[in-house]
Amino acid sequence: MLNYVNYQCKLFLLLIGLSLCLIFVACGGNKRTGTDTELIIGTRADDYVIEPLKSRLGMYPLNTQICESLVRITADYGIEPLLATRWERRGNTWRFFLRPGVVFSSGQPLTSEAVKYTFERMVKGDAPGVYQHTYIGEASIQIIDDLTVDITPVRENMRLLEQLGHSNYSIIAPGSEPAVEPICTGPFKLAEYRRGEFIAVERNESYWGQLPALKRLTFRFLPDDATRVLALEAGEVGMILDVPREQAAQLREQSNMRVVEAPVGRVATILLNIHGQTPYDLLANKDVRRALAMAIDRRALIEKVWEGNGEMIATIGPRAMLGDYASLVKGVPHNPQQAAQILDRAGWQTGSDGVRVRDGRRLSLTLIAWADFDKATLEFIQAQLAAIGMEIRIVKSPDTASYQARIESGEFDLDLEGPNQNDANPIFLPALRFYSKSSGKTVRYFAPGNLFDEIIEAGLVANDRDQVMRRSAEAQRLLVDEETTVVPLAGLKRIYAMNDKIGDFTLHPSLLNQRWDTISIKR
Amino acid sequence: MKRYVFIRILSIIPLWLGISILAFVLSNFAPGDPATVIAHRLFDAPPSEEQIAAIRREYHLDDPLPVRYARWLALAVQGDLGISFRTKEPVLKELTTHFPATLQIAFLALIIALIIALPLGVLSAVRHRSWLDHTARVGALIGASLPSYWLGYLLILLFAVALGWLPVAGCESATGAILPSITLSIGMAATLTRLTRSSLLEILGEDFIRTARAKGLAERVVICRHALKGALIPVLTMTGIAFGHLLGGAVIVEGIFAWQGIGFLLVNSIYDRDYPMIQGFVLFMGLIFTLLSLVVDLLYLWLDPRIRFAKERYTGL
Numbered sequence: 001m002l003n004y005v006n007y008q009c010k011l012f013l014l015l016i017g018l019s020l021c022l023i024f025v026a027c028g029g030n031k032r033t034g035t036d037t038e039l040i041i042g043t044r045a046d047d048y049v050i051e052p053l054k055s056r057l058g059m060y061p062l063n064t065q066i067c068e069s070l071v072r073i074t075a076d077y078g079i080e081p082l083l084a085t086r087w088e089r090r091g092n093t094w095r096f097f098l099r100p101g102v103v104f105s106s107g108q109p110l111t112s113e114a115v116k117y118t119f120e121r122m123v124k125g126d127a128p129g130v131y132q133h134t135y136i137g138e139a140s141i142q143i144i145d146d147l148t149v150d151i152t153p154v155r156e157n158m159r160l161l162e163q164l165g166h167s168n169y170s171i172i173a174p175g176s177e178p179a180v181e182p183i184c185t186g187p188f189k190l191a192e193y194r195r196g197e198f199i200a201v202e203r204n205e206s207y208w209g210q211l212p213a214l215k216r217l218t219f220r221f222l223p224d225d226a227t228r229v230l231a232l233e234a235g236e237v238g239m240i241l242d243v244p245r246e247q248a249a250q251l252r253e254q255s256n257m258r259v260v261e262a263p264v265g266r267v268a269t270i271l272l273n274i275h276g277q278t279p280y281d282l283l284a285n286k287d288v289r290r291a292l293a294m295a296i297d298r299r300a301l302i303e304k305v306w307e308g309n310g311e312m313i314a315t316i317g318p319r320a321m322l323g324d325y326a327s328l329v330k331g332v333p334h335n336p337q338q339a340a341q342i343l344d345r346a347g348w349q350t351g352s353d354g355v356r357v358r359d360g361r362r363l364s365l366t367l368i369a370w371a372d373f374d375k376a377t378l379e380f381i382q383a384q385l386a387a388i389g390m391e392i393r394i395v396k397s398p399d400t401a402s403y404q405a406r407i408e409s410g411e412f413d414l415d416l417e418g419p420n421q422n423d424a425n426p427i428f429l430p431a432l433r434f435y436s437k438s439s440g441k442t443v444r445y446f447a448p449g450n451l452f453d454e455i456i457e458a459g460l461v462a463n464d465r466d467q468v469m470r471r472s473a474e475a476q477r478l479l480v481d482e483e484t485t486v487v488p489l490a491g492l493k494r495i496y497a498m499n500d501k502i503g504d505f506t507l508h509p510s511l512l513n514q515r516w517d518t519i520s521i522k523r
Numbered sequence: 524m525k526r527y528v529f530i531r532i533l534s535i536i537p538l539w540l541g542i543s544i545l546a547f548v549l550s551n552f553a554p555g556d557p558a559t560v561i562a563h564r565l566f567d568a569p570p571s572e573e574q575i576a577a578i579r580r581e582y583h584l585d586d587p588l589p590v591r592y593a594r595w596l597a598l599a600v601q602g603d604l605g606i607s608f609r610t611k612e613p614v615l616k617e618l619t620t621h622f623p624a625t626l627q628i629a630f631l632a633l634i635i636a637l638i639i640a641l642p643l644g645v646l647s648a649v650r651h652r653s654w655l656d657h658t659a660r661v662g663a664l665i666g667a668s669l670p671s672y673w674l675g676y677l678l679i680l681l682f683a684v685a686l687g688w689l690p691v692a693g694c695e696s697a698t699g700a701i702l703p704s705i706t707l708s709i710g711m712a713a714t715l716t717r718l719t720r721s722s723l724l725e726i727l728g729e730d731f732i733r734t735a736r737a738k739g740l741a742e743r744v745v746i747c748r749h750a751l752k753g754a755l756i757p758v759l760t761m762t763g764i765a766f767g768h769l770l771g772g773a774v775i776v777e778g779i780f781a782w783q784g785i786g787f788l789l790v791n792s793i794y795d796r797d798y799p800m801i802q803g804f805v806l807f808m809g810l811i812f813t814l815l816s817l818v819v820d821l822l823y824l825w826l827d828p829r830i831r832f833a834k835e836r837y838t839g840l
Contacts, residue, residue, distance in 0.1 A: 045791070047564065051611045054565055126565075126574065133568060168566075195610070196783050197693060222692055222781050226676055231691040234683045399794045400563070401555025408559070432568055439571030441559075 036521045037215040039502070042237040045223035046196045053125030055179035057199075058190055059167045062219060063512050064201045066105075067170030067184030070096050070115070071161060073424045073513045075263065075506070076320045079161060083110065083171055083185060089463075092156045098147040102208045104173040105189035112149035116141040117174040119151070133439075134163050158461055159468070162425035167512050187212045187517040196221055212517035213504070232257070232497055238521070239498035241511065245309045251497045258498050264311050264318045264491030265509030268373070270296075270381070271415040271433065272485050273445045280413050282365060287346040289484040292365075292414075293332035294339035295388045296381060302490050305380045311491035315476050316433075317419075318491065318509055321426045323466070325473035330481050331488065339388045348389065356389035364391040368406050369416035371399060378416070407442050418492055422512045426472040427459040434479060434486075448483045531820060535813045539806070543599065546805035547592050550798050557608055557796035558584055564609075564795070582608060595799070599806065605799035609792060614803035617788060622807075625777070625784030628700050629769035632707035633762065639712040644719025644758075649746060651724060659716060666713030675706040675779040692781040703780040707773055711765045718761050723754040756826055763819035771808040 048057050058066035070084040084096040102110035119141050123131050131137070135153035142150040153160060163169070173183040182190055187209065188201035200218040203211060220237060222228040225244040229251065231237045243251065243259065252259045272283045272292070283289055302310035314331025315322060322329075348356035348363055356363040365385075369378055375396065382392040395412070397403035407415060419429060432438055435456045436447040447453075452475060459471030479486045494511055504520045558579040562570030579585050586594075595605060604614035647659040682702060683691040690696040726732065727750055735745045774786035781787075785804065792800035823830050 049564055126577075196787070197695065197781075220693065220781075224692075224779050224781070227679070227692050227779055227781060230676070230679050230684055234679075234687065234691045236683075236691050399555070401553075401557075401560045401794065401796045404559050404563070405554040405556065408556075439573075440569040441572060441575075442569065 036501075036523050037213075038218070039214055039216075039239060039519060039521060040218045040220055040237045041516075042222045042228040042231050042240040043219050044221070044228075044242055046199075046221040048195075048199075050179050050195070052177055052179045053121055055177070056168060056170070057178045057193065058182045058184075058201070059170045059178070060512065062199070063167040063514070064199060064217065064219060065186045065188050065516055066182050066190055066201055067167070067172060067178075068186045069165055069167060069169050069171065070098075071165045073165035073422075073508075073510065075508050077318065077421070077424045077426075077509075079165060079424055082165075087161060089158075089161075093150050093152040094160050095144070095148065095150050098149065099208065100147055102185050103206050104176075104183050104185055105204050105206065106173055106176070106183045107206070108173050108183075110171070110185055111146045112143040113174050114171050115149045115151075116143055118169075118171045121172070122169075134160055134169075136160075156461060158463060159425045159427065162465075163423050163428075165513070166423045188217060191216065210517075213520040214516075217516055217519075229497070232499070235499070238502055239496060239505075241494070241496060243495040243497045245306050245495065248309060248495050248497070249307055256500050258500050258502070260496050260498075260505070260507060261309065261493040262496070262507040262511075262514075263320070263509040264313065264493055265511070266418045266420045266492045267313055267316055267318070268310075268377075268416065268418045268489040268492055269316050270367075270487040270489065271417060271446050272487070273410065273413050273415065274448070274483075274485050275445050276410055276413065279364075280366065280411060282361075282363065283413050285346070286484065287342050288348075288363070290332070291339040291342040291346075291388060292385060292390065293484050293487045294335045294342070295390070296384045296487065296489065297334045297336075298489050299334070301377070301380055305376050306490070309493060309495060311493065313488055313491040314480060315473075316479065316486055316488050317421045317429045317476075320509070321421060321424075321469070322473045322476070323469045325469045328470075328473040329476045332480065332484060336384075336388055343388060350389050354386065354389060355391040362391060363389060364393065365413035366393045366395055366411065367414040367416065368395050368397065368403060368412040370418060371397060371403060372418065373416050381414075381416070407445075410445055416489075420510060420512070422510045426465070426469045427456060427475070430472055430475040430479065431456050431460065434475070446485060448479060448485050452478050452483075527824075528821065531817055535817070538813055539809060542809035543596060543802070543806055544592070546802045546809075547595065548588075550796075550801040550805075551588060551591075553793075553796065555796050556584075557798060558582065560794075560796050561608060595802065599803075604803035604806065607792070607797055607800045609795045609797040609800065614799050617800065618785065618803055618807050621783060621785045621788045624694060624782060625770055625773055625786060628704045628707060628776075628782060628784065629766060629773060631700055631704035632711060632769055633766050635704060635708035636712035636715055636765075637762070639708070640715030640719055641758075643712075644716045645723060645746065645751065647716065647720040648723035648727065648754075649742075656720075659720070663713040663716040666709045667717075669709060671706050671710065672775050672779055674709060675702070675776055678702050678706060679779075692779070694783055699780070699782075703773075703776050703782050706776050706779075707769055711769070714765065715758060715761060719754065719758050722757050723750055726750045726754045729753075752826060756823065759822055759826065760819060763815050767808075767812045767815050770811055 043062060047061050049055050050057060058064045068082050070082060071079050072082040074080055083099055083102065085099050087094060087096045098110060098112065104110065119136050120138065123136060123138050135155040135157045136151065137154035140152050140154060144150055151160065170184060172178060176183040187204055187207045189204045191200040191202040193199045198218050198220045200216060202216045222231055228240045229243065229247050232240045248259050251257045272289055273280055274283050298312060302308065313319060314329045315326055319326040343356055348358045351357045367378060367381065378394045378396065382394060385392050395406065397406055406412060421429065432440055433443060434446050434448060434452060436443060436453050455471055455475045455478065459468050462468045462471060480488060501522045502519060503522055504518045506515060506518050508514045558575045561578050562574050583591065598605060602615065607614050607617055610617060643659050647656045650656050679691050679702060682689040689701055690699050693699055732745060732750055735749050773784060774790055777784045777787040778790060789804050
């Protein structure tokens with residue numbers, strides 16, 4: 001009997017021993033902690049593509065500054081020299097003069113050959129022939145000399161310079177493949193990448209510009225928003241990106257934390273399906289669109305739902321993109337009484353359940369949204385529109401693929417989006433989403449027509465950036481003020497949180513253009 | 524006996540075939556086009572029809588569904604589950620890379636759950652209707668009701684943020700497995716505690732237990748040698764099922780703790796409509812479940828001679 005009991009005790013101890021062993025059989029490596037020359041940053045899920053010809057590891061969608069483009073986009077969406085010191089345009093040909101003395105992290109010098117290699121690889125990796133948006137084709141790159149290169153898009157593209165600041169167009173060393181290792185000229189170079197876990201970069205000691213203060217940066221992929229915040233509070237990371245709005249206030253209360261907001265880099269906008277098939281055709285009526293735009297109290301949305309983390313805006317992109325012309329777009333004022341009057345005049349009578357009806361048809365609309373908009377935002381819009389007799393059916397897609405399937409099917413009336421402005425092309429967003437000749441698959445639901453197309457076309461071929469800004473502003477005025485096919489809700493600010501030892505962090509409205517090389521850590 | 528095992532193994536084949544059809548059909552009928560998702564990941568703007576068409580051709584998504592299924596199945600029986608749309612790596616390699624991480628926390632959770640549940644369940648049954656029994660029952664009820672995501676955050680707050688003993692997330696640290704394992708184990712421990720208690724209570728009322736006591740055996744021997752062995756059979760079944768669920772269903776916990784396991788892989792694959800990975804996962808987990816079920820069945824035979832004799836009669840041996 002005693003033996004049997006002893007056997008059970010041994011089994012019990014064995015289980016405990018086994019569990020202890022399992023604890024220490026971890027995925028490998030020791031816990032990393034930041035020092036005064038090393039910073040660990042908690043970021044969202046790893047979404048790098050690791051595929052030959054297509055990989056942009058370290059560049060997109062998280063730019064770790066391993067690589068650099070020919071030009072840089074400033075915080076006010078201007079253009080400044082980076083790998084190209086100057087440029088000139090002759091017709092549709094852009095000539096870039098490369099910075100002398102720049103070397104790749106492998107020791108190779110930067111020459112025109114690298115520019116040719118980079119863009120030709122990009123064209124090979126895309127749909128055959130032409131790289132989307134820039135119209136760079138297989139024969140577009142001409143080497144003039146070691147440090148001079150011409151780029152001639154296959155179609156006229158006056159916006160090329162403003163597009164090339166995007167990190168997708170980062171220059172890589174000839175013969176290199178970022179899917180294996182990105183070899184570039186940036187202030188950092190790749191130290192280690194573990195898919196789904198982290199990407200670590202270290203200072204590139206042969207960098208041509210000012211060396212970063214930090215020796216090493218580790219971006220840890222922590223997809224769960226709350227976990228990212230907890231990791232910061234526990235001191236496991238020194239900084240986190242994309243702090244959830246509802247947790248920003250809690251972090252602000254902690255004395256050893258700093259919460260900062262970048263300038264507006266994206267705008268939450270409701271796009272109205274004006275070419276939908278029955279039953280998604282109610283917004284073909286301008287009165288309904290106008291009433292809808294007037295009914296939403298955007299200030300209340302920012303203050304009550306988003307806890308102040310937003311900015312009133314009338315344009316569909318950051319105001320900085322339009323310069324002084326941004327004031328051309330006035331926006332539709334909040335006026336629910338007038339909205340109700342418009343609907344009354346248009347023959348929409350309030351039914352017994354509070355929903356308006358005309359000719360036996362209910363004023364019922366379907367709202368879809370990007371996955372990153374929370375339920376509270378959608379319900380706020382629903383409640384605001386219900387107040388003027390519009391019934392809103394929210395269709396919350398569980399993921400991006402379902403959302404894309406829904407929007408492409410045209411089975412919606414309202415589409416809530418928040419696109420990022422990541423390049424310096426002022427006409428990019430209006431052209432992409434509303435220009436009838438745009439390559440986008442869903443433009444057919446939103447394109448307002450010929451007048452808008454003419455403005456966009458004038459903007460696309462304009463030589464002068466000022467002219468492009470004006471055209472873009474005119475196009476947005478048509479969308480927002482005149483036709484009301486878009487309702488800009490608010491400018492969205494990216495929120496960062498960090499411990500109070502981190503300094504010299506200069507905010508950029510676009511995460512893709514956020515600089516990490518300026519950051520320092522106080523001792 | 525051998526014949527029973529042989530038949531049992533043979534029966535797995537049609538089961539896998541059914542699983543493979545289900546996996547293929549369900550993943551392909553989910554809303555969303557993988558070519559569009561891939562194109563969106565590659566470019567920072569909505570892709571053109573041309574780009575999407577090129578991707579569709581590259582991944583053979585234009586082929587009819589039966590053709591794709593036949594091609595996939597033909598390769599799958601040779602151990603080739605295809606190439607992931609998302610990572611461009613062989614699916615089997617991805618599964619075998621991520622599986623050990625899940626196995627690690629699932630096994631640790633199982634051990635923790637057993638360490639908690641067995642003694643607590645036994646004590647609860649032996650001290651029936653005592654304060655210990657009531658406490659264990661209330662504890663089990665709470666444990667079974669706690670949502671794993673809430674418990675996970677609570678554990679992080681306590682052990683990582685407040686006390687600083689354990690890491691918040693990730694598998695870089697040697698102790699990173701503790702919190703996800705505890706999170707996973709609590710619900711399982713609660714279920715097993717209740718099951719052990721009720722099963723043991725039922726056995727303790729049997730005639731053979733009364734006989735054992737009448738023979739003058741010590742209570743410890745009655746419990747450990749006679750009652751527990753019979754009471755463990757439903758516990759074993761539940762442990763097998765729960766372990767299978769832990770292996771395939773640690774999705775939320777892996778997400779919270781950024782644990783690079785198979786659940787994490789599955790979620791990303793579903794988001795990206797990575798058909799080969801989803802199909803491979805379902806088939807792989809089907810294999811694990813059927814094998815676990817086989818092991819549990821074989822353990823029955825070992826634990827309970829009545830079942831062994833019944834099987835032998837049934838299979839004609």
